[in-house]
Amino acid sequence: MEKKRKINFSSIYLFIVFIILYLPIFYLMYYSFNSGGKMYNFESFTLDWYRELFGNTRMLIIVLNTIIIALLSAAISTIIGVCGAIGIWLIKSKISRQTLLSLNNILIVSPDVVIGASFLILFTIIGIKLGFTSVLLAHIAFSVPIVVLMVLPKLQELPMTIIDAARDLGASHWGVLTKVILPLITPGIFAGFFMALTYSLDDFAVTFFVTGSGFSTLSVEIYSMARRGVSLEINALSTILFFVTILLVIGYYFIVSKQNQGHPARLEARK
Amino acid sequence: MKTRSQKWFLIPYYLWLALFVIAPILLIVYYSFLDIYGNFTFKNYQRFFSSVYLEMTVSSFWYALLITIFCLIVAYPTAYLLTRTKYKQLWLLLIIMPSWINLLLKAYAFIGIFGTYGLANALLEVLGVGSRQILFTDFSFIFVAVYIFIPFMILPIFNALDKLDKSYLDAAMDLGASKWQTFRRVIFPLTLNGVKSGCQVVFIPALSLFMLTRLIAGNRVITLGTAVEQQFLVNQDWGMGSTIAVFLVIIMFFIVFFTERGVRNGKKAQN
């Protein structure tokens, strides 16, 4: 009896958390059907915004740009970040480890305009053409520290014996890295990847400063609409993207877990 | 030969550090000594120690602290309960997904929800509390900030809890520890790395929050981030903006050293 009550309580808690997390999203989805044209005063149901969206090639290009930048920057920054996290973890001296970690966090604490403006100066000095490349580089740059912060705690939990083996990671110990360490920190790596994705999708200020040559992302487009009022086309777009992502995530999850079900032993071994 | 092969995978990370952290930070320190005409000056630092900016620093700290604490209070149970669900990885992804929707859109949704005639007040009416001002208060500001940062807190804690060896808990229970004792003496210390990492990724960026201070708090909250934003963009006083940014970085250094030490001690306590 008591156990059952506990389960109910915890599902209620989770339910409330999810409701709050999704409330604003349902709110903006609801208004994507508003004929009134704004995110308030619902007038009547319409699909006009969706219709308009599908005829808008410029918007399609912007969406694709956003996705490409997000995926590539998250993937590359995850690779760099994992290397960095292992590096920091391997350092014995406490002072140098803390210094390195502090340096790592500088981009997280710096306000976006500062990052954007200094990257802009940097790119113009180096002579990188503003556009796809500069935006990609910038997104990789500001995503690396978050990956490090997500991976590091996983590394710190590894048992001492592995640390010792890893400390003298020579050519012969390449196996320790790929066969032991990486599989053990995989959850941290995925956490880092998804956080990097989040950073990239949401960034406005940095992207704005380092973009050019007709290259634009969704965030830049949305923020620049603020003065005139964000078009409901954006709400329609967010709704579609959201459902596509949910389908992809759920689909992927079940494919993967089905594959693993066939080989429970292998899964265990890999863990 | 051996030392070289040990460090090869650190090369991309150091390259990143040099190019996107060290170079911009040097640039910012350089700018912080320039006045609006580009002449060398210490005035910006003098100005920072005037009452306006000190007050701002204190209030930024206070709000960041509140945001972090509330994030932790909500995130820990959520992460804990998530680890006990059936499709935990899927649920975790669903927690992250709302953060892929543009922040400005979500902020607009919150303005609608918290408004005088919004959903929240309608709910309060039904509950018999009566409507009150929610938008442009400390409550709404902290609520929305927690909303935004919550996935960043849940993720590392989830990863730490997920790995927790069940046998420890069973052992504790067998030894007659109460639930609270088990949590305080076993679960919490073992997940401390995750908690620390979560607090860092929330507290540090919360110090420099800027957009929400206007959208949700109506400029009734002003943080260091807002000030940097203003100095860089509106006032075009890159010198003063850089000076504040330098202080943000210094504050962050202290936080990292402080939390890192805390963790070392925590580890000792475990042993």
Next chain:
Amino acid sequence: MKKLIQAFAALFIVSIVLLLWVNRLNASEGYTGDNTITVFNWGDYIDMDLVEQFEEETGITVIYETFDSNESMLTKIQQGGTSFDVAVPSEYAVERMKEEDLLYPLDHSKLPNLKNIDPRFLDMSYDPGNQYSVPYFWGTVGIAYNKKMLGERTFDSWNDLWADDLDNQILLVDGAREVMGFGLNSLNYSLNDTNPEHLLEAKEKLKTLWPNIKAIVGDEMKMLLVNEEAPIGVVWSGDAADAMWENENIDFVVPKEGSNLWFDTMVIPKTADNIDGAHQFINFMLDAEVAAQNTDYIGYSTPNKAAMELLDEETVNDERFYPPDEITDKLEVYKNLGRENLALYNELYLQFKMERK
């Protein structure tokens, strides 16, 4: 490990496929061709149908890029790296761009439609002889108020905002020049005043307004006014027009002490590649029918006299947005006060914001 490698390989493959798709789209839209101009404007600040019409008429492809504030646009153009052919800054930004030599002088022989512009809005102090800029839209700063929520009350002076019974009722637009400006105006000083004593006086007076201020907000002002979140807003006329369009209880007034007259203008930055195309675009936007259609879409006040004849009577005769001469005479354009004075404005504004309670 295998799982990791698989996941990352899949990611890179998906990205490459998407990249190829985008490149094809860009090519088919003509964005990668030679005959293009890049227009740098606020988001949704032009009727896109007109852009298409321009493309059809001239064969030039328009790449439309957007910014969210004058200041960020300025920083971008200053740093270079991108070729913007036409930009749409506000008048104070034009002055700054002129000062920093970021603008290309306009060739008036290529802009025959310039004659359509009301001479009242030509040859302004920010750009004598319209050497560098052509007005796109214009407006004022005033008080928007909700008749339903406030009853019979009217506003004709800035000082009406300080009334005792308006506790927590006012929204201010978040701009140092705007807020300090109406503070100065309420004391009958010019909003271009640089006397530090007057500025300090204005700040002290504004401080006493705090009990009546609900929030200091940005672009979300319209939304808040329409939703009747607060009955009073100190706003740009363009925002007021938008809000009135959606909520008929809202009215707008330019106080008698005077106010600001602002312009958004079209300019050709020094970074331009296709200067001829840029002139063609500006001239096209000055065409009477085009400007009328654009005004219909945007809803701000147009400086285009020929276009006004094509708009409906009701719009053009609305004195709140096309005020008669006796009011326009009291409006002042923001002067470039120099960096030092501007810094003082900003510092005082920041102090005002910090000194609530």
